[in-house]
Amino acid sequence: MNEAFGLLLSGDAETWAIVGRSLRFSFFSTVFSLVPGLALGLWLAKGDDRPRRAISAVIGALTAVPTVVIGLFVYGFLSRSGPLGFFGLLYTPSAVVIGQILLSTPIVASLVWAGLSRVDPRFDETVSTLGGRGLAVAGAVLREGAPVFAGAVVAAFGRVTGEVGVAMMLGGNIRFSTRTMTTAIALDASKGEFERAISLGIALLAIALVVNFTVHILRPRNDR
């Protein structure tokens, strides 16, 4: 355990490079999932008709799909014989980010939808009766939904940072290229080299705590 802390505290270059890479992948996949996730969540929250119910059920299911299944699905597209194989993306950071976007988009969408569904119904009526439109309405929605949006983003970030299936299948755990905290932990533990695995586990735990604490802070007051 001391050695594990030592790796972190001594600023071991490779350990911190892995942490930095994981956070970078998570950052980009979360950012790129924002537009589709928010759009989908907003659309779902605007009504309760049959198409919306069907799509919300699909999205709910997607949030629970094992990451390795998403990895396998994207692998089928990106492998050399797959329809997108000519891009040569498999086992690159881009492949990991693409897989993680598919992982985080349903999370953003479902949390935004769930959060906005609980927004006071008088909000819509107030905006309508005041003749709100365009940027004024967008501003009001952002203002009212800010904790919801922020909570969804942080939760999605936490989910992709802690996933292993997509990073392993699409990144290939290549040293100095696609190795993330979770894939490095899996590799080091399988080799019996527990110092780095534990040090990365500590880093991952710290990130998870920060993420959960942030989600708690951002959650609307009446949900706490």
Place this chain on the structure above:
Amino acid sequence: MTGEALFRVRDLEFSYGAGRGAGRGAGRGAGRGAAALSIEALDIGAKERVALVGPNGSGKTSLLKLLNALAVPRSGEILFEGEPASRSASLRRRSVYLHQHPFLFAATVAYNVGFGCARLGLSRAAREERVAAALARVGLAGFGRRRHRALSGGEAQRVALARALATGADVFLLDEPTASADTVSARLIVKVLEEEAARGATILIATHEKSLVEGFAARIIRLEGGRLADDSGAHA
């Protein structure tokens, strides 16, 4: 009824869950799918001062929301200046509805009141001037920087009224405007409504307040069980 017919309601049937917004707080006292309102004919003229009275659940809130096209009838028609209310740009521009417990955006008082005049396309300075004037009218001058959470029930109600005034509307549909207000706030609200009425505004108030009914309204419409039970201006 005095003046030109502004609202014309014919064969109106409304039930909760029947249309957009219908089941979302349009009123209380009836279950989803139950007939909440059934009105054969009702005209409201321009510049009228109308009090909607009746027991809880009689359809007062629903009627106000229907007139403001915030709820959709199951059948029948609601016309504003001869045009279907749901498609009337004039209705959206000229009328404003105030909740019994007003919703304020999670922002400052100035933002809330300014939202009401965003549609007017004013310059920033003109908007700020309008916001300040509206707040002064409801006795809240200098409240612009306060957060919505720091307001009492009566102050929130007055902010909502200031926001409505800032829109430049001349048709006010008010749901129990003095119910959550203290005596001072209630007096100010009535005073502002008197001023607006004197300027030629059309004002419909759903209320249980006897003083509002007797002192302010020129016409009293009583609803019971979602039906028109009495209308003092029906044959005027």
